[in-house]
Amino acid sequence: MLARYRITPGAVSIQTVMSRRPGQHRLPELSPVQGAEMPTLGEGATPLLKAHGLAVDLDLPNLLIKDEAQNPTGSFKARGMALATARARELGIGRVCLPSAGNAGAAAAAYGALHGLDVHVYVPESTPKPIQGEVVAMGANVVTVDGSIANAGAALKPVAESNGWFPLSTLKEPYRIEGKKVMGYELFYDLGRLPDVILYPTGGGTGLIGMWKAFDEMERLGWIGPERPRMVVVQTTGCAPIVKAFKRKEWDGATPIKNPKKTAAFGLRVPGALGDFLMLRCLRDSRGTAIAIDEIDLLDGAKAMAQKLGIQCSAEGGACVAAARQLRSKGWIDRNDITVIFNTGHALNYGE
Numbered sequence: 001m002l003a004r005y006r007i008t009p010g011a012v013s014i015q016t017v018m019s020r021r022p023g024q025h026r027l028p029e030l031s032p033v034q035g036a037e038m039p040t041l042g043e044g045a046t047p048l049l050k051a052h053g054l055a056v057d058l059d060l061p062n063l064l065i066k067d068e069a070q071n072p073t074g075s076f077k078a079r080g081m082a083l084a085t086a087r088a089r090e091l092g093i094g095r096v097c098l099p100s101a102g103n104a105g106a107a108a109a110a111y112g113a114l115h116g117l118d119v120h121v122y123v124p125e126s127t128p129k130p131i132q133g134e135v136v137a138m139g140a141n142v143v144t145v146d147g148s149i150a151n152a153g154a155a156l157k158p159v160a161e162s163n164g165w166f167p168l169s170t171l172k173e174p175y176r177i178e179g180k181k182v183m184g185y186e187l188f189y190d191l192g193r194l195p196d197v198i199l200y201p202t203g204g205g206t207g208l209i210g211m212w213k214a215f216d217e218m219e220r221l222g223w224i225g226p227e228r229p230r231m232v233v234v235q236t237t238g239c240a241p242i243v244k245a246f247k248r249k250e251w252d253g254a255t256p257i258k259n260p261k262k263t264a265a266f267g268l269r270v271p272g273a274l275g276d277f278l279m280l281r282c283l284r285d286s287r288g289t290a291i292a293i294d295e296i297d298l299l300d301g302a303k304a305m306a307q308k309l310g311i312q313c314s315a316e317g318g319a320c321v322a323a324a325r326q327l328r329s330k331g332w333i334d335r336n337d338i339t340v341i342f343n344t345g346h347a348l349n350y351g352e
């Protein structure tokens with residue numbers, strides 16, 4: 001279920017929006033949460049950085065990095081959780097829960113603290129201790145579960161039901177997508193157009209689905225025409241359900257992965273996603289593609305982003321660097337394409 005708005009063309013002009021203060025809440029007309037007085041932690045309006053050194057290395061002169069690591073709690077999970085928790089608060093919900101690979105839990109803990117919610121996070125046992133500690137430090141409860149995020153979700157479900165905790169799991173409620181869609185708007189604010197290619201490290205897919213929704217809204221607002229970026233789903237070779245389904249042209253859903261391999265890209269270890277069919281349709285309709293990256297290459301990608309650009313790059317962001325390299329060398333990305341890589345998290349989030 002996605003949030004829908006009544007949009008009349010010209011209802012909000014791009015000039016009006018650009019005259020407002022940058023940030024996650026720049027377009028209240030297309031947001032479920034109203035009120036400029038809503039407390040925030042400063043989420044959104046992350047920089048779209050020119051990738052100088054890396055651009056040369058990858059032979060992509062128009063390569064850009066959307067640096068989502070600069071969000072509160074060091075990942076783009078802040079965007080979705082900011083809205084989901086604010087909306088929960090508005091609706092009088094006091095206790096929320098979610099399974100998380102780490103970053104969503106940290107964001108939920110932070111925004112739960114901001115809005116005075118009780119937060120319960122179930123994480124795979126492999127979730128790095130520093131991020132578990134961060135969640136606890138912000139006053140949330142953490143429970144560890146053997147296996148992947150899917151097992152954490154399964155363990156949480158009955159407990160949540162018997163305690164009446166409201167689930168903030170990916171796509172179980174519509175507002176996290178509404179937060180993450182803002183990334184799509186921000187690309188347009190910064191470029192004055194949409195990019196040619198977007199590389200997105202994909203787990204549950206909220207950002208991908210959210211941006212795709214944003215582009216449709218922008219067309220209905222009369223800001224853009226039917227043109228769209230080619231969307232690229234980037235996963236790991238040890239857990240690539242969307243890549244597999246895309247290759248088989250299975251547009252209606254993906255078969256969950258039974259034994260998702262461990263990876264430094266914790267956010268991508270999602271064996272099955274509720275929104276799989278939405279991601280697959282976005283790939284089909286955007287003439288996009290899906291690519292799985294080996295562990296050694298994603299770590300290399302993160303290192304390249306750090307050493308050539310000085311960006312604190314997550315393993316998930318590193319996977320997109322590797323994907324850009326591979327797709328450029330195959331000629332799938334043209335040299336002059338305006339190409340955006342999402343660095344979705346901070347290098348230090350997972351500790352070490």
Ligand SMILES: *Cc1c(COP(=O)(O)O)cnc(C)c1O
Pocket residue numbers: 075077103104170201202203204205206207208267268314316317344345346
């Ligand atoms: C959650 C997460 C992802 C995956 O995001 P989705 O929008 O759920 O696909 C990617 N990178 C990082 C760092 C994450 O925390």
